[in-house]
Amino acid sequence: MSIIFLILPVTLLLSAGAVAAFAWATRSGQFDDLETPAIRLLHDEPRAPSPDATEAPNEDAPPL
Numbered sequence: 001m002s003i004i005f006l007i008l009p010v011t012l013l014l015s016a017g018a019v020a021a022f023a024w025a026t027r028s029g030q031f032d033d034l035e036t037p038a039i040r041l042l043h044d045e046p047r048a049p050s051p052d053a054t055e056a057p058n059e060d061a062p063p064l
Contacts, residue, residue: 025031
């Protein structure tokens with residue numbers, strides 16, 4: 001029965017922390033735009049040219 005005096009405050013602190021984290025996330029704008037991150041995954045980003053493509057081929061290198 002004495003464990004209830006330990007578990008109850010710990011549970012209340014964890015619950016209060018979860019509510020505080022949710023309130024902070026809501027106020028800071030974490031849930032403002034729910035559409036764009038899902039759509040952003042579908043778009044390809046342009047690739048930068050590799051630095052090897054602009055160099056002249058090395059004549060000492062063995063053929064591939």
